[in-house]
Amino acid sequence: MNQQLQVRTMAEFMASGESPEILFWVGCAGSFDDRAKKITASIAKILHHCQISFAILGEEESCTGDPAKRAGNELLFQMMAMQNIQVLNAYEVKKIVTGCPHCFNTIKNEYPQLGGSYDVVHHSELINSLIREGRIQLKDGGEFQGKKITFHDPCYLGRGNNVYEAPRELLSELDADLVEMKRSRAKGLCCGAGGAQMFKEAEPGNKEVNIERTEDALETKASVIATGCPFCNTMMTDGIKHFEKEAEVVVKDIAELIAGQLNS
Amino acid sequence: MAQIAFLILLSIAAFFVVKRFRFVRRNILLGRKISLEGDKKDRWDTMFLVALGQGKMFTRPLAAIMHLFIYVGFVIINIEIIEILIDGIFGTHRVLSFLGPVYSFLIASFEILALLVLVACVVFLARRNIINIKRFHMREMTSWPKSDANLILIAEVFIMSAFLLMNASDQQLQKLGVDHYAAVGSYPVSSLLLPLIEGWSESTLIFVERFTWWFHIVAIFAFMVYITYSKHLHIILAFPNTYYSKLQPAGYLDNLESVTREVKLMLDPNADPFSAPADGATPARFGAKDVFDLSWVQLMGAYSCTECGRCTSECPANQTGKLLSPRKIMMDTRDRMEEIGKIMDANGGEWKDDGKALIGNFITEEELWACTSCNACTQACPVNINPLEIIIDLRRYLILEESKSPESIKVMFTNIENNGAPWAFPASERAAWRNA
Ligand code: SF4
Ligand code: SF4
Numbered sequence A: 001m002n003q004q005l006q007v008r009t010m011a012e013f014m015a016s017g018e019s020p021e022i023l024f025w026v027g028c029a030g031s032f033d034d035r036a037k038k039i040t041a042s043i044a045k046i047l048h049h050c051q052i053s054f055a056i057l058g059e060e061e062s063c064t065g066d067p068a069k070r071a072g073n074e075l076l077f078q079m080m081a082m083q084n085i086q087v088l089n090a091y092e093v094k095k096i097v098t099g100c101p102h103c104f105n106t107i108k109n110e111y112p113q114l115g116g117s118y119d120v121v122h123h124s125e126l127i128n129s130l131i132r133e134g135r136i137q138l139k140d141g142g143e144f145q146g147k148k149i150t151f152h153d154p155c156y157l158g159r160g161n162n163v164y165e166a167p168r169e170l171l172s173e174l175d176a177d178l179v180e181m182k183r184s185r186a187k188g189l190c191c192g193a194g195g196a197q198m199f200k201e202a203e204p205g206n207k208e209v210n211i212e213r214t215e216d217a218l219e220t221k222a223s224v225i226a227t228g229c230p231f232c233n234t235m236m237t238d239g240i241k242h243f244e245k246e247a248e249v250v251v252k253d254i255a256e257l258i259a260g261q262l263n264s
Numbered sequence B: 001m002a003q004i005a006f007l008i009l010l011s012i013a014a015f016f017v018v019k020r021f022r023f024v025r026r027n028i029l030l031g032r033k034i035s036l037e038g039d040k041k042d043r044w045d046t047m048f049l050v051a052l053g054q055g056k057m058f059t060r061p062l063a064a065i066m067h068l069f070i071y072v073g074f075v076i077i078n079i080e081i082i083e084i085l086i087d088g089i090f091g092t093h094r095v096l097s098f099l100g101p102v103y104s105f106l107i108a109s110f111e112i113l114a115l116l117v118l119v120a121c122v123v124f125l126a127r128r129n130i131i132n133i134k135r136f137h138m139r140e141m142t143s144w145p146k147s148d149a150n151l152i153l154i155a156e157v158f159i160m161s162a163f164l165l166m167n168a169s170d171q172q173l174q175k176l177g178v179d180h181y182a183a184v185g186s187y188p189v190s191s192l193l194l195p196l197i198e199g200w201s202e203s204t205l206i207f208v209e210r211f212t213w214w215f216h217i218v219a220i221f222a223f224m225v226y227i228t229y230s231k232h233l234h235i236i237l238a239f240p241n242t243y244y245s246k247l248q249p250a251g252y253l254d255n256l257e258s259v260t261r262e263v264k265l266m267l268d269p270n271a272d273p274f275s276a277p278a279d280g281a282t283p284a285r286f287g288a289k290d291v292f293d294l295s296w297v298q299l300m301g302a303y304s305c306t307e308c309g310r311c312t313s314e315c316p317a318n319q320t321g322k323l324l325s326p327r328k329i330m331m332d333t334r335d336r337m338e339e340i341g342k343i344m345d346a347n348g349g350e351w352k353d354d355g356k357a358l359i360g361n362f363i364t365e366e367e368l369w370a371c372t373s374c375n376a377c378t379q380a381c382p383v384n385i386n387p388l389e390i391i392i393d394l395r396r397y398l399i400l401e402e403s404k405s406p407e408s409i410k411v412m413f414t415n416i417e418n419n420g421a422p423w424a425f426p427a428s429e430r431a432a433w434r435n436a
Helices: A010-015 A028-032 A034-049 A066-070 A074-090 A101-110 A123-132 A165-172 A209-219 A230-242 A254-259 B002-028 B040-052 B061-090 B095-099 B101-129 B143-175 B190-197 B202-227 B231-243 B257-267 B296-304 B310-314 B326-346 B358-362 B365-369 B376-380 B387-402 B407-419
Strands: A022-025 A054-056 A095-098 A119-122 A148-151 A177-179 A224-227 A250-253
Touching: A010 A054, A022 A034, A028 A034, A028 A230, A034 A123, A034 A230, A034 A254, A066 A074, A066 A101, A066 B407, A074 A101, A074 B257, A074 B387, A074 B407, A095 A101, A095 A123, A101 A119, A119 A123, A123 A165, A123 A254, A148 A165, A165 A177, A165 A254, A209 A230, A224 A230, A224 A254, A230 A250, A250 A254, B002 B061, B002 B202, B002 B296, B002 B326, B040 B231, B061 B095, B061 B101, B061 B143, B061 B202, B095 B101, B101 B143, B143 B190, B143 B202, B143 B231, B202 B231, B231 B296, B296 B326, B296 B387, B310 B326, B310 B376, B326 B358, B326 B387, B358 B387, B365 B387, B376 B387
Parallel strands: A022 A054, A022 A095, A095 A119, A148 A177, A148 A224, A224 A250
Antiparallel strands: none
C-alpha cells in the first residue's frame, strides 16, 4: 500500500532537476475529506500503474476559487485564481489532471483569461485514454462482472463540459451491467452540492436534492453508484445512508473502481 | 371604400407594432454593452440549429411535433398574407392565381398546414387546461401568463377556421360560376366543408366569403400587434437570442474584468493605480442589483422567454420545493424592464428612480441562494436563455456590494482566504493523504 503512495511534489521534482509529465491537481475535497482522500489515492495508484511521472503541488495548492465564484465572490475567486496561476506558471506546468469536475471546469475554462492556459483533463478522461492506449491492465473476471452499476453525471463534467462518454466507456471495462438512471447525461439531475450549496443549509423546501437523486439511483437496482466528483460522492453517500441501504449499495468513484481491479 | 378601410387598418396595426418594437428595443438597450466572443459562424450555426431547426424542442417529442406544425404553419401561411395585402390594397381577388399549378400547390399546402395548426392548437389547449401538467401551473403562472398562452391558441383556432371557411365558400362560388370568382386553386381540406354550405344562396356565399376574408386579415393584424406584447415575441426574438447565446462550455462563468483590475492592483505593489482605462469601463457597481446592471443580451433573453417552464421543470431546487424557479427569474427581469420602460415613457424618456430594484422587489435572496449552478435550466431552454448567469450576477451584487449571504457561506469565504481551502484545514496538511 505504501509503495504506490510515493507521490512527489512539484517542489521536490524541481529540487532534483526533473520535471513531471503531468500535474495532478488534487483539489480541496481530495486533500482534506477523509472519504475523498481514498479517491485521490486511487488516482495516484492508477498513475503509478501506468508509470506516469506526475507531481502534486502539495502545500502550494490552493482552492481554485470555484465555490467562492459560484457564491458570487468574484473578488476572492480571482485572487485565488491569480495566486494559483502564479504557482503553476512558475513551474511551467503544461498538462493538468484534476480529481474533481469543479477544479477541472475552473482551471480549464476560467483560468485562461486570467493568464493560465493549460491542457486540463478530468481523471475520467485520462483514465479512459490510458485504457484505450492499453496502458492499464485489469484483472480478468473482476468483482464487478455481471453486477449492476449506474453512473451519476456530475454537472460540471457532463452538462458543464460535455464529458459524458469517458466515464461510461471506462466503466464498461469492468464487464459490469451499466444501467442508466431515468435522468442521465444532459438530463441528469444535480446531486445538490454545486454552486456553493455544499457549504450551506438548503433553502426551505419539501426534500433535499440528494434524496431526490438517490431515489433515481436506487430505482435502477444497481449495487454500485459510480460518480466522478468528490462532492457528488458525499451527497450520494448521504442519500444511501438516509435510505439505510448501506448494506446493499455502495457509492464509488470511477477511479476507485478501476484502481481496485488493476492487474499488478 | 373597402381598399381605404383596409389601408387604415393596416396602418393602425403597423403603427402599434412599430411603437411597441421601439419600446422593447429601448428597454433591452438599457442593459450593459458587452463584447462578443467567438466565431460568427458558430453563432449562425447555433441559430440555425436551435431557432430555425428547433433543435432543442425534440427532447419532448409530442410537444415538438405540435409546435412544429404551428411554427411551419406560421411561416408558410405568411406567404398567403402577401396575397391578402395586395388584394386588400388594390381590390383584386386572388391576385397570385396567375401562378397556375404553383398557386394550386401553395393553396393546397396552406390548407393542409391550416388543418395541422388547428389540430396542434386543440391539443395544446387540452394540454394546458385539461391535462394537469405541473409546469403550466406554478407560482409565476399567474392569470396573465395563463391567459396569454390560451388567448393565442384560441386566436389561431379562429384564424385557421376562418381561412378554411373562406376557401370553402370561394370554391362554391367558383363552382356556381359567379363573376369575379375564377376557378383557381386546389382545396384538399376546405372541399370537405362543401356539403355544409351546398344549399347556400349566392349572396350568402359572397357574404360569408367576404366576411371570413376580412375576419381573417383583421385577426392577423390584431395577432401581429398582440404578439409584441406577449411571450409570443419569441417568434421573432428566438433568432437573435440564439445567435447571441453563449458559445463557451456551459460550465464557464465570465470573469468580471473590473475585478481583474482590482486584483492585479492588490497583487502587484508596483502597479499604477491610475492606469485604469479611461474609457469609463468601470461599472457603477459589481454584480447586478437591477436590470441596468445586466447585459443587453440577458435582457433580450427575458423578452425572448416563451414561459414554457422547461427550465423550471428540470431545476433541482424547484423540484424539491424550493422557491427558486429559473422561469420566474426571466419573467421578473422582463416585468421589471416593462415597469422601468413605462416610468421612462411617462417622464419623456428620462429614468426617475422609483426606489425599487430587481433584487428585493422581484427576486428574493432566498430564491437566489437555492441555485446549485447545475445548468439544467440552460440545457433545457429551447431558445438558449441563460437564467443561471443572471442568478450569479445578482449573487455577485449581494456579496460584493452588500456582503449579504448565509452565515456559513461567509465562513467558507474566510476559510478560503485564510487557509486556501473552503474548510478550516491548514495548507500543511494538503498532502497528508499520502500517509493515509
Ligand atoms: S442552474 Fe440553478 S436555476 Fe438553473 S436549473 Fe440548476 S439550480 Fe435551477
Ligand atoms: S427560460 Fe427558456 S426554458 Fe425557461 S421558460 Fe423561458 S423559454 Fe422556457
